[in-house]
Amino acid sequence: MESRIDRIKKQLHGASYKLTPQREATVLVLLEHEEDHLSAEDVFLLVKEKAPEIGLATVYRTLELLTDLKVVDKINFGDGVSRYDLRQEGAAHFHHHLICIECGTVDEIQEDLLGDVEKIVESRFEFAIKDHWLTFHGICKRCKSDVDEGEK
Amino acid sequence: MESRIDRIKKQLHGASYKLTPQREATVLVLLEHEEDHLSAEDVFLLVKEKAPEIGLATVYRTLELLTDLKVVDKINFGDGVSRYDLRQEGAAHFHHHLICIECGTVDEIQEDLLGDVEKIVESRFEFAIKDHWLTFHGICKRCKSDVDEGEK
């Protein structure tokens, strides 16, 4: 059976990029931290555990390459750092994010909730949508119940 | 009649900030470029025309202050620069953006299209939404018709 990493490798290969150990280690780290929103520095430190000789510049170059291939999405939550988020396999659009302003946690919504909104935008503004970025800021489930506890 | 700039001034005053000429000039520039998405540098150059002695650091400090007061929203379209966008007076939520991947134009949608989506998010994920950021990438009306022209 073909694994996810194999398919990503094939994608690299197909675009005539070389399969170096550094690139493989970087992809592996991203797969192992699929739920997280790692910065380039985060990825660098994690890849270093597998390939200690890797340089930060290589990580940046690999992440840019994976962004071009749409394997990852590059996002910016406004804290001055770019973060790299693995795209769901075959997903047409980028998933949504919930950022808690209390605890800072970032949760993901994989389900696409924008179908109807996109129909409106496409027709009303004659805009052909290729992708979207949707982020909500608010209080997450966990922090809300902390408040409830405090009020008891 | 009270003008928009007067109300912003009052807001500054109310939060016990001083009304300096530099701050006034910055607010003025933002009002004059309401449709644009200016970076700090852009604002700096425009403010310099009114107040040539202003420093870039002051512009940054003023923009941060206006962001705290929710007069402007700080956004990042992923090009490594923060941009500052005047919020509609009294708007509860930040407006949406349409970025054209052909010509780079950024259009705004002032109307809030996320009402239904937010209800779903609030109930299904028990997340109390305070604000949202929604951006679409695609081909704008103008570029689409350029293509049509080309095909004729």
Add this chain to the structure above:
DNA sequence: CTTTCTGCAAACCTTTTGCATCCAT
């Protein structure tokens, strides 16, 4: 073999900060 990739360090850019001076209130 050839071309691409890597690591290192330097360069770059945007944003922030320290500090002496200035100025609204």
Add this chain to the structure above:
DNA sequence: ATGGATGCAAAAGGTTTGCAGAAAG
């Protein structure tokens, strides 16, 4: 008068780039 605000220059991030050597295909 006096505490906050400014301008300047330096510092501080994060990211990109040039280059010589290494290695994948």
